[in-house]
Amino acid sequence: MAGLGDLGSLLPLLLCCMLPMMMRGQGGGGRSEPTTESDSWYVTYGIQEAYDAIVKETDDWRDKMAVKRTKSRLSFLSRRTPQNFVVDQDVSPRLYRLKDDQAGNLSFELTEVEEGGTTIKATYQGNARSLVQNFKAKMPVKILSSNTKVCPSCGKDMRPDFKTCPYCGATLG
């Protein structure tokens, strides 16, 4: 019969399972499948300006993380060169892709809007969400208070003079 005594032998086993999970937070992992998310937003910047803002912001992430990570145990856990927001693909001013040990893969796709401004589409893993959202919050996202048009395809609001949806590319009437 299984009694309470078995709990004692289960405990170390349980700890063994939990330890790698806790370590992953320190950046050793990547074994679990990360969730990919994406977000699009429209800014009043021109495409080159928006692109420069992305480069500058991710440079900041790299600098901040470099300081943080030399203090962490990451360098001991990893035998290869750490990927610290390494630029993977740079097609100025349309595409900027980065790789990072902890944040995963990130990409920014920029589309110039004919009527002015730029749409930024960010694709990232769930653990980079706060970085991307903070960045988005700093940008001059166009506020559409009145007289807006709603895209019949994706449902987002935009300026009434837009001929093409800056979010999904649908042609508007």
Ligand SMILES: [Zn+2]
């Ligand atoms: Zn749309």
